[in-house]
Amino acid sequence: MLPDPVNLTPFFFQLQAKDGHARAGVFHTPHGTLETPVFAPVGTQATVKALTPVQVRELGATLVLANTYHLYLRPGDDLVAELGGLHSFMQWERPILTDSGGFQVFSLAGINQIDEDGVTFKSHIDGSTHRFTPEKSIQIQENLGADIIMAFDQCPEPYDRTGVEAAVTRTHAWLERCAAAKTRPDQALFGIAQGGIHADLREQSAAFVTSLDLPGYAIGGLAVGETKDEMHAILEIMDVHLPENKPRYLMGVGAPQDLINGVRRGVDIFDCVLPTRMARNEAVFLRTGERFNLRNAAFARDPRPIDDQCACYTCQHFTRAYLRHLIIAKEMLSATLLSIHNLFTLVQLTKDMRAAIVEGRFEAFARGIPGNTEYGIRNT
Numbered sequence: 001m002l003p004d005p006v007n008l009t010p011f012f013f014q015l016q017a018k019d020g021h022a023r024a025g026v027f028h029t030p031h032g033t034l035e036t037p038v039f040a041p042v043g044t045q046a047t048v049k050a051l052t053p054v055q056v057r058e059l060g061a062t063l064v065l066a067n068t069y070h071l072y073l074r075p076g077d078d079l080v081a082e083l084g085g086l087h088s089f090m091q092w093e094r095p096i097l098t099d100s101g102g103f104q105v106f107s108l109a110g111i112n113q114i115d116e117d118g119v120t121f122k123s124h125i126d127g128s129t130h131r132f133t134p135e136k137s138i139q140i141q142e143n144l145g146a147d148i149i150m151a152f153d154q155c156p157e158p159y160d161r162t163g164v165e166a167a168v169t170r171t172h173a174w175l176e177r178c179a180a181a182k183t184r185p186d187q188a189l190f191g192i193a194q195g196g197i198h199a200d201l202r203e204q205s206a207a208f209v210t211s212l213d214l215p216g217y218a219i220g221g222l223a224v225g226e227t228k229d230e231m232h233a234i235l236e237i238m239d240v241h242l243p244e245n246k247p248r249y250l251m252g253v254g255a256p257q258d259l260i261n262g263v264r265r266g267v268d269i270f271d272c273v274l275p276t277r278m279a280r281n282e283a284v285f286l287r288t289g290e291r292f293n294l295r296n297a298a299f300a301r302d303p304r305p306i307d308d309q310c311a312c313y314t315c316q317h318f319t320r321a322y323l324r325h326l327i328i329a330k331e332m333l334s335a336t337l338l339s340i341h342n343l344f345t346l347v348q349l350t351k352d353m354r355a356a357i358v359e360g361r362f363e364a365f366a367r368g369i370p371g372n373t374e375y376g377i378r379n380t
């Protein structure tokens with residue numbers, strides 16, 4: 001499919017303000033400008049589960065993520081391209097990011113074989129055999145047509161140094177092949193730095209991926225079993241070694257405190273299934289990090305909203321008692337209303353952090369959120 005010539009806007013990141021290590025910026029894409037920091041709801045199957053695109057837009061989201069592995073298997077990337085690409089197919093006219101399929105191939109599918117060329121795997125749906133290579137991942141992502149596409153990488157177990165070294169070498173070779181395979185000028189390819197919890201490997205990986213001068217960089221291989229302190233230490237290393245004039249994307253991280261601690265260390269873009277997955281499991285969180293399950297009998301006659309400080313549609317209209325009733329009665333609306341609240345909480349948190357950075361009061365803002373007791377950032 002040929003790109004729409006009207007949308008050949010170059011990708012461009014402008015850093016607007018820095019406060020400590022926290023950054024406020026704008027990233028221009030063919031489907032609009034993203035104000036950063038930004039949280040992207042995950043639309044695994046080209047839908048943010050339980051929400052219409054209008055609801056996703058109205059809660060303030062600007063960027064959504066879709067999954068290459070899932071859409072390749074079903075309905076097929078060729079079919080999506082035939083119907084005009086993801087923006088049209090899922091009716092989301094703002095920016096979209098697709099992952100490379102690598103994480104799902106390594107975590108979800110049955111692996112048959114990993115070699116230097118790619119990965120052969122079995123579909124988790126019907127057991128059929130497929131093969132992803134860097135070139136295949138780019139071809140699928142070009143068919144899907146997202147604004148931001150990701151390099152095909154290998155996310156290793158973070159503590160196994162030998163395994164991490166092999167994954168870093170492979171991820172770098174695959175990144176070069178992704179960059180060479182890419183043909184669409186209206187898509188931005190982000191490189192992914194790996195390296196587990198090993199500082200020297202992280203530095204090596206950052207040096208390599210940034211040598212390709214890509215429009216943005218992702219920090220992969222975190223939130224996969226390491227401790228928070230280890231994640232923070234790696235983010236501080238990446239903050240030093242990634243260029244200031246490109247957006248930084250921390251993949252798969254989306255609890256309120258993790259967003260604050262990521263922004264505090266120079267991260268611009270986040271995504272995570274957590275808010276919508278929790279909502280489908282009848283649970284909500286507040287920006288303080290407090291979580292509770294609305295099925296609890298304690299909420300049966302509770303006339304309060306989920307969060308009396310929250311301006312989301314759900315909190316503006318519905319009581320905890322009503323939401324619990326929907327859950328007990330197995331009504332679908334509960335997943336919708338809880339998803340709206342959880343996503344709004346993260347999206348609004350990124351907007352409030354952005355305003356605080358621009359006004360030079362980020363640290364005061366972050367420390368003013370009850371439950372945010374993390375002070376471990378270095379003072380350089």
Ligand SMILES: [Zn+2]
Binds near residue numbers: 313314341342
């Ligand atoms: Zn709310």
